[in-house]
Amino acid sequence: xxxxxxxxxxxxxxxxxxxxxxxxxxxxxxxxxxxxxxxxxxxxxxxxxxxxxxxxxxxxxxxxxxxxxxxxxxxxxxxxxxxxxxxxxxxxxxxxxxxxxxxxxxxxxxxxxxxxxxxxxxxxxxxxxxxxxxxxxxxxxxxxxxxxxxxxxxxxxxxxxxxxxxxxxxxxxxxxxxxxxxxxxxxxxxxxxxxxxxxxxxxxxxxxxxxxxxxxxxxxxxxxxxxxxxxxxxxxxxxxxxxxxxxxxxxxxxxxxxxxxxxxxxxxxxxxxxxxxxxxxxxxxxxxxxxxxxxxxxxxxxxxxxxxxxxxxxxxxxxxxxxxxxxxxxxxxxxxxxxxxxxxxxxxxxxxxxxxxxxxxxxxxxxxxxxxxxxxxxxxxxxxxxxxxxxxxxxxxxxxxxxxxxxxxxxxxxxxxxxxxxxxxxxxxxxxxxxxxxxxxxxxxx
Numbered sequence: 136x137x138x139x140x141x142x143x144x145x146x147x148x149x150x151x152x153x154x155x156x157x158x159x160x161x162x163x164x165x166x167x168x169x170x171x172x173x174x175x176x177x178x179x180x181x182x183x184x185x186x187x188x189x190x191x192x193x194x195x196x197x198x199x200x201x202x203x204x205x206x207x208x209x210x211x212x213x214x215x216x217x218x219x220x221x222x223x224x225x226x227x228x229x230x231x232x233x234x235x236x237x238x239x240x241x242x243x244x245x246x247x248x249x250x251x252x253x254x255x256x257x258x259x260x261x262x263x264x265x266x267x268x269x270x271x272x273x274x275x276x277x278x279x280x281x282x283x284x285x286x287x288x289x290x291x292x293x294x295x296x297x298x299x300x301x302x303x304x305x306x307x308x309x310x311x312x313x314x315x316x317x318x319x320x321x322x323x324x325x326x327x328x329x330x331x332x333x334x335x336x337x338x339x340x341x342x343x344x345x346x347x348x349x350x351x352x353x354x355x356x357x358x359x360x361x362x363x364x365x366x367x368x369x370x371x372x373x374x375x376x377x378x379x380x381x382x383x384x385x386x387x388x389x390x391x392x393x394x395x396x397x398x399x400x401x402x403x404x405x406x407x408x409x410x411x412x413x414x415x416x417x418x419x420x421x422x423x424x425x426x427x428x429x430x431x432x433x434x435x436x437x438x439x440x441x442x443x444x445x446x447x448x449x450x451x452x453x454x455x456x457x458x459x460x461x462x463x464x465x466x467x468x469x470x471x472x473x474x475x476x477x478x479x480x481x482x483x484x485x486x487x488x489x490x491x492x493x494x495x496x497x498x499x500x501x502x503x504x505x506x507x508x509x510x511x512x513x514x515x516x517x518x519x520x521x522x523x524x525x526x527x528x529x530x531x532x533x534x535x536x537x538x539x540x541x542x543x544x545x546x547x548x549x550x551x552x553x554x555x556x557x558x559x560x561x562x563x564x565x566x567x568x569x570x571x572x573x574x575x576x577x578x579x580x581x
Contacts, residue, residue, distance in 0.1 A: 155368070158361045162281055165356060167293050169346050170274055173237060174297035176336050177270055179305045180244040180263070181209065182410035183332050186309040187247075187325040189414060189425055194323055197253060203538015205256040206411050210530035212264030217524040220269025221276060229277050230347040232269065234340045239266035241336025248322070248329040272523040275503055280350050283368045284504070285451070292447035292500040298406075299443065299496055302436025305332075306414070310429025324425075392518055394568045395506055396525025398464070401561020402502065403526040404533040405467050405495050408554045409435075411534045413488060416547050420481050434485050435492035442493030443500050450501045457571055460505070463498035465562035467491050471555030475548040505569070529557070 188202055197205075224232040243263040250256045274294065282290050312331050313324030322330075348354045351365045413435070417428050442463070450459040470491035477483035506519050537550030 200542040207531040207535035209264035216268035228349040237340030245333030248326040307429040399526035400529035438489035439492035442497035446497030466494040468558030
């Protein structure tokens with residue numbers, strides 16, 4: 136957490152010299168566009184295997200079960216390395232961590248173009264997960280160094296908008312690459328997809344070293360008074376954290392951490408299943424042109440922008456997180472359970488997927504303001520990563536089980552309905568076991 140700047144003026148003097156809106160606008164314009172692009176590429180490299188599947192399963196003779204296991208093994212590497220990555224970030228700083236993560240994940244993603252056997256697919260996906268581990272929780276932690284809690288809902292929404300933009304832009308882009316670049320240097324379309332979309336991550340990793348600063352104290356583009364303003368605004372957070380005084384050992388023994396992790400797991404299962412199986416679902420509805428699959432699968436992500444904006448605005452305005460997130464998660468589950476009823480209609484299927492996406496990403500941006508609100512400074516790094524790791528476990532089981540069910544029954548709907556049930560359980564856990572008092576206490580200090 137940033138510490139106070141030396142010779143800081145009194146808080147009243149700070150507010151006389153610098154404007155809060157101007158200061159945070161400067162911080163946002165400096166950090167969020169770059170982090171947004173990083174997350175855009177992050178999600179693109181994680182999810183593009185869902186599009187590659189439309190070709191490489193047939194080219195390599197893989198079954199849906201092999202694909203599902205390969206897609207899921209990403210999260211095994213992710214889980215094993217996520218907590219160590221976030222703890223290391225607190226020691227070596229953000230820019231070194233983000234630079235390392237992005238360069239290595241870009242290399243692993245591009246390497247997927249050269250897999251030939253199931254074992255090679257399993258290895259490269261595990262390595263991609265290990266390389267990428269720590270990016271998302273690292274950024275969530277990083278935002279707590281720059282923004283007080285009452286600003287993080289909207290800022291998190293801006294950052295996580297990259298998820299939806301990645302779907303809006305990335306899905307048609309993936310369809311274009313696979314259709315138009317097939318045959319370049321004798322390579323299949325799916326091979327060009329991994330190569331073209333893997334290189335930007337490596338370039339962004341190098342750029343992160345120069346673009347990011349670890350804390351406001353290191354930001355040469357902020358004046359001394361602006362730095363002091365940010366530190367002053369973070370004082371209420373630090374006061375609450377000092378009052379809690381917990382360590383990472385306490386975090387490991389805190390049941391709330393595991394409950395939050397399970398709630399996050401329910402959202403993660405929906406998100407991963409969405410990315411890895413929706414292109415296949417749309418293709419099974421009779422859409423054979425890959426570029427058209429890309430455009431149709433982009434529609435839910437476009438609609439999700441509305442959900443993100445509406446839920447984050449309403450949550451920040453009311454300083455209420457639990458019911459906003461829980462109602463949105465439950466709506467996701469209901470949409471997935473209703474999906475088999477629309478199996479004969481592309482229009483109804485895309486409509487249900489769009490409503491599901493709007494609620495999913497609305498839930499995610501609100502939900503991830505909850506953990507920093509009641510974890511202490513000592514808990515945040517490892518605690519957020521631990522929660523995210525628990526969630527990532529579902530990232531292994533969800534696509535693996537959906538793939539296995541698809542291989543056995545020939546239908547995606549039964550597996551996706553199981554994911555819908557998981558979402559309903561997650562919404563129930565959030566309301567029943569996450570203490571509203573702790574979140575209200577955090578909000579009351581702002």
